Amino acid sequence: xxxxxxxxxxxxxxxxxxxxxxxxxxxxVKAPPFIRIEHVTKRFGTFTAVSDVTLEIQKGEIxxxxxxSGCGKTTLLRVLAGFEAPTEGRxxxxxxxxxxxxxxxxxxxxxxxSYALFPHMTVEKNVAYxxxxxxxxxxxxxxxxxxxxDLVQLTEFAxxxxxxxxxxxxxxxxxxxxxxxxPKLLLLDEPLAALDKKLxxxxxxxxxxxxxxxxxxxxxxxxxxxxxxxxxSRLAVMDKGRIMQIGTAxxxxxxxxxxxxxxxxxxxxxxxxxxxxxxxxxxxxEVPDLGGNVTARAIPGLAPGQPITLAVRPEKVHLxxxxxxxxxxxxxxxxxxxxxxxxxxxxxxxxxxxxxxxNSVNARRAGEHERVADWEDAVFLSFxxxxxxxxxx
Amino acid sequence: MAGAHTDxxxxxxxxxxxxxxxxxxxxxxxxxxxxxxPFVIVIAMSFAxxxxxxxxxxxxxxxxxxxxxxYARLFQDDLYIRAxxxxxxxxxxxxxxxxxxxxxxxxxxxxxxxxxxxxxxxLVILPFWTSFLLRVYAWIGLMGTNSWFNKLLTASxxxxxxxxxALRSIPMMNTNFAVVLVMVYSYLPFMILPLYAxxxxxxxxxxxxxxxxxxRPFRVFLDITLPLSVPGIIAGGLLVFIPASGELIIxxxxxxxxxxxxxxxxxxxxxxxxxxxxxxxxxxxxxxxxVVPIMLYTHFEGKSHEKRKEGA
Amino acid sequence: xRRRSTFLVTMLCFGFAFFYVPILSMMVYSFNGSRLATVWxxxxxxxxxxxxxxRQILNAALLSLKIALLSATMATILGTMAGIxxxxxxxxxxxxxxxxxxxxPLVMPxxxxxxxxxMLFILMAEWIGWPASRGFTTVTLAHITFSMVFVxxxxxxxxxxxDAxxxxxxxxxxxRPWQVMKDITLPIISPAIVSGWxxxxxxxxxxxxxxxxxxxxxxxxxxILIWSKVKLGVTPDINALATITVCIVGxxxxxxxxxxxxxxxxxDRDARMAYQANQ
Numbered sequence: 001x002x003x004x005x006x007x008x009x010x011x012x013x014x015x016x017x018x019x020x021x022x023x024x025x026x027x028x029v030k031a032p033p034f035i036r037i038e039h040v041t042k043r044f045g046t047f048t049a050v051s052d053v054t055l056e057i058q059k060g061e062i063x064x065x066x067x068x069s070g071c072g073k074t075t076l077l078r079v080l081a082g083f084e085a086p087t088e089g090r091x092x093x094x095x096x097x098x099x100x101x102x103x104x105x106x107x108x109x110x111x112x113x114s115y116a117l118f119p120h121m122t123v124e125k126n127v128a129y130x131x132x133x134x135x136x137x138x139x140x141x142x143x144x145x146x147x148x149x150d151l152v153q154l155t156e157f158a159x160x161x162x163x164x165x166x167x168x169x170x171x172x173x174x175x176x177x178x179x180x181x182x183p184k185l186l187l188l189d190e191p192l193a194a195l196d197k198k199l200x201x202x203x204x205x206x207x208x209x210x211x212x213x214x215x216x217x218x219x220x221x222x223x224x225x226x227x228x229x230x231x232x233s234r235l236a237v238m239d240k241g242r243i244m245q246i247g248t249a250x251x252x253x254x255x256x257x258x259x260x261x262x263x264x265x266x267x268x269x270x271x272x273x274x275x276x277x278x279x280x281x282x283x284x285x286e287v288p289d290l291g292g293n294v295t296a297r298a299i300p301g302l303a304p305g306q307p308i309t310l311a312v313r314p315e316k317v318h319l320x321x322x323x324x325x326x327x328x329x330x331x332x333x334x335x336x337x338x339x340x341x342x343x344x345x346x347x348x349x350x351x352x353x354x355x356x357x358x359n360s361v362n363a364r365r366a367g368e369h370e371r372v373a374d375w376e377d378a379v380f381l382s383f384x385x386x387x388x389x390x391x392x393x
Numbered sequence: 394m395a396g397a398h399t400d401x402x403x404x405x406x407x408x409x410x411x412x413x414x415x416x417x418x419x420x421x422x423x424x425x426x427x428x429x430x431p432f433v434i435v436i437a438m439s440f441a442x443x444x445x446x447x448x449x450x451x452x453x454x455x456x457x458x459x460x461x462x463x464y465a466r467l468f469q470d471d472l473y474i475r476a477x478x479x480x481x482x483x484x485x486x487x488x489x490x491x492x493x494x495x496x497x498x499x500x501x502x503x504x505x506x507x508x509x510x511x512x513x514x515x516l517v518i519l520p521f522w523t524s525f526l527l528r529v530y531a532w533i534g535l536m537g538t539n540s541w542f543n544k545l546l547t548a549s550x551x552x553x554x555x556x557x558x559a560l561r562s563i564p565m566m567n568t569n570f571a572v573v574l575v576m577v578y579s580y581l582p583f584m585i586l587p588l589y590a591x592x593x594x595x596x597x598x599x600x601x602x603x604x605x606x607x608x609r610p611f612r613v614f615l616d617i618t619l620p621l622s623v624p625g626i627i628a629g630g631l632l633v634f635i636p637a638s639g640e641l642i643i644x645x646x647x648x649x650x651x652x653x654x655x656x657x658x659x660x661x662x663x664x665x666x667x668x669x670x671x672x673x674x675x676x677x678x679x680x681x682x683x684v685v686p687i688m689l690y691t692h693f694e695g696k697s698h699e700k701r702k703e704g705a
Numbered sequence: 706x707r708r709r710s711t712f713l714v715t716m717l718c719f720g721f722a723f724f725y726v727p728i729l730s731m732m733v734y735s736f737n738g739s740r741l742a743t744v745w746x747x748x749x750x751x752x753x754x755x756x757x758x759x760r761q762i763l764n765a766a767l768l769s770l771k772i773a774l775l776s777a778t779m780a781t782i783l784g785t786m787a788g789i790x791x792x793x794x795x796x797x798x799x800x801x802x803x804x805x806x807x808x809x810p811l812v813m814p815x816x817x818x819x820x821x822x823x824m825l826f827i828l829m830a831e832w833i834g835w836p837a838s839r840g841f842t843t844v845t846l847a848h849i850t851f852s853m854v855f856v857x858x859x860x861x862x863x864x865x866x867x868d869a870x871x872x873x874x875x876x877x878x879x880x881r882p883w884q885v886m887k888d889i890t891l892p893i894i895s896p897a898i899v900s901g902w903x904x905x906x907x908x909x910x911x912x913x914x915x916x917x918x919x920x921x922x923x924x925x926x927x928x929i930l931i932w933s934k935v936k937l938g939v940t941p942d943i944n945a946l947a948t949i950t951v952c953i954v955g956x957x958x959x960x961x962x963x964x965x966x967x968x969x970x971x972x973d974r975d976a977r978m979a980y981q982a983n984q
Contacts, residue, residue, distance in 0.1 A: 130606030420787035431821030497716035639814020
């Protein structure tokens with residue numbers, strides 16, 4: 001059941017509207033998972049690259065594995081492709097156990113980070129390469145290659161060698177080559193890392209369009225959080241071989257489950273805090289660095305006296321010269337500010353000496369001396385209880 | 394700058410870039426004098442006339458200034474043509490065998506662990522550092538009719554074939570087979586090392602990509618590794634073929650004197666027959682046939698390779 | 706996935722057996738008491754005794770060493786200059802000819818180089834009276850000529866790989882050309898210079914063909930002596946000489962290998978620590 005094509009904005013809108021923790025419409029709860037990774041562990045000698053990972057991915061999803069270098073995301077991808085045999089655990093694709101199959105017998109294709117285009121073959125030969133082993137006639141093969149080159153708009157470059165085309169075109173050849181065999185699962189290793197910023201944004205949407213046209217399930221490995229958030233229907237944040245959190249972009253950004261995830265995605269202010277009182281909706285925590293108590297959205301399992309971390313995103317903090325009667329309001333002084341045009345980043349020194357980052361959108365057109373606050377100004381910052389995130393670890 | 398005041402006159406001269414001229418001129422003059430000039434002499438000599446005087450040649454006088462008789466003799470006397478053919482056949486066969494043995498060895502070297510790889514590479518280079526003559530000598534010892542190696546081969550031959558084919562020993566010494574065998578032995582490192590350097594640089598993700606697209610390991614080798622290692626094969630092939638085709642020592646020690654290789658012919662013409670012009674003509678012909686085409690090939694291949702790199 | 710192919714392992718074993726069986730056989734027979742290669746005449750070190758008391762062989766070895774030391778040093782100086790010239794000076798008059806002259810000796814059959822050099826030396830003696838006779842001087846000159854291009858090749862490739870911006874940075878920081886050469890360029894290429902010298906030394910020590918043409922009466926290098934002995938047939942003291950050579954070279958290579966291996970391990974460890982410190 002193909003979904004109507006959505007623009008990125010519409011997609012963002014659905015994502016934001018979705019209840020935290022809920023899954024996107026295409027991931028129906030009833031369907032058995034298309035890809036199932038069961039307790040996969042991969043050790044190299046004494047080093048554990050992937051540690052007990054369990055994942056379920058639905059058909060037609062773009063799923064991202066997000067993490068810093070050495071977090072195990074690429075190893076997990078190579079386990080799926082069949083280049084590494086897992087030390088423990090199993091991998092199922094479309095109900096079939098793939099764990100012991102060599103790469104050349106898996107219905108899985110990969111787009112390599114370096115693209116790995118065969119330098120001695122033309123673009124056309126590169127795309128046709130995987131079809132050699134398929135059971136099809138020469139005419140069918142030629143037709144498929146033509147279709148693929150059409151899909152990535154490279155028909156006129158068919159006879160060029162990889163070194164005769166641009167970086168962006170090479171990326172598209174790699175994509176066409178990997179899609180030509182119509183794999184059940186396409187793995188993309190840092191698909192946009194080698195492109196410059198402008199091209200990257202354009203290619204992102206192109207990738208999403210191609211995914212929608214072909215309906216192939218994508219697993220993308222990336223270290224770029226923006227890339228993961230725009231591209232994927234769901235993403236998994238990885239660290240030290242473990243999956244820290246799985247969810248939609250909104251889940252992971254607005255409702256991080258740990259200090260690591262909160263700190264890895266976007267920027268955030270952390271405070272050491274102690275729980276004072278707990279209620280059904282909100283909890284009161286004492287924050288010495290802010291010099292007072294903060295009302296925050298409650299999380300389950302809180303007890304008075306418990307040490308906890310309070311996290312507040314810079315853009316959720318409101319800045320004013322006058323004190324308004326709002327919850328969670330604290331005084332501070334502007335230490336420095338960086339003007340970016342559409343927004344400004346303030347560094348506010350609190351009376352405790354702690355520095356807090358505040359991001360303020362420059363919604364109003366104003367000259368240098370008319371802005372919300374200037375260097376050395378005494379200001380009041382406040383944030384909504386819903387914006388105050390409590391983290392146990 | 395504080396250092397500027399303490400410069401010696403040598404340093405001051407150096408700083409004025411005088412050294413650039415010396416750096417270019419010294420090796421340049423040396424090579425022109427001791428390498429280029431001798432070849433000009435060889436070319437000139439090939440057009441001279443042999444005389445019984447010392448040095449045994451002359452230009453002009455009662456003789457033609459440009460004597461082309463020696464080049465004509467190259468085609469008239471089948472000794473020369475046979476020598477060229479023997480050289481090309483022996484050197485070609487040795488190159489092919491080096492490739493067949495050296496390629497899997499070089500590929501194997503890229504697949505072992507780094508610690509082993511360093512040791513094995515040392516073991517490939519080690520024979521090269523020992524004397525070339527001693528390595529040839531080792532085979533003389535092995536190939537002789539009474540050696541353990543020959544006896545071993547004879548025994549296995551006799552076991553393999555019907556009794557009326559049985560041999561008392563295998564005649565190896567003083568044959569073209571011996572020449573090829575010892576050349577393979579001597580030049581194998583020259584095949585392995587450039588091939589290894591080439592294979593080691595190949596991007597292993599290309600193998601993975603090929604496998605990912607459905608190729609089994611042997612198919613990956615045929616489609617990816619082999620075509621991409623062609624530069625290494627050519628480099629190794631030239632390093633074996635060129636010295637092998639002009640080889641003098643190996644045929645003179647283990648070869649068949651009745652079927653001389655071209656190196657032996659040049660040496661004999663020069664030293665025994667004291668026919669400098671003929672020796673020069675044979676040399677020039679060898680250069681024109683083998684060395685010049687190869688140099689031109691590598692020159693243009695290098696140029697187009699550079700262009701490809703710039704294009705990428 | 707690292708699957709080691711049985712075929713490749715077999716070929717490696719076969720290849721190394723091919724390399725080393727003849728050498729080992731020679732080493733074993735160097736302890737043979739019998740003169741005949743076919744008969745095992747019991748363990749004996751008499752060929753070593755006869756080798757070491759053979760003045761002719763010792764003199765030839767000494768002469769070879771002298772020529773190799775001298776020619777390798779000269780070849781290294783000239784070859785390094787040529788390598789720097791090719792790698793750093795992209796434009797000078799006659800550069801094409803120069804780069805041709807530097808590669809040609811590498812692909813030249815030795816016989817031709819040999820007779821060409823010999824004719825040059827004879828004609829030089831005829832026309833300018835120097836070198837008056839063939840011997841030490843002519844052999845050394847010829848060795849310098851054909852071994853310097855190997856040094857050039859090594860230095861050139863090392864210097865082309867090195868980043869020229871490092872030299873420019875030194876100049877930008879106030880170094881004069883002399884200091885740049887001393888502080889930057891020479892240290893960068895010093896490993897290449899060392900291996901170039903070693904290669905030139907080995908080539909000179911091992912050369913038969915070119916020496917054979919350019920030498921004169923009374924100047925017999927070790928390879929020439931061995932050649933004349935081997936032409937006459939198998940002589941067991943050559944086995945002893947081969948064993949000694951293999952042992953010396955083997956020890957040298959093993960020591961060099963251990964040193965290189967240690968340096969590499971240290972570099973790896975430093976790199977790992979630097980990487981971890983960055984985390």
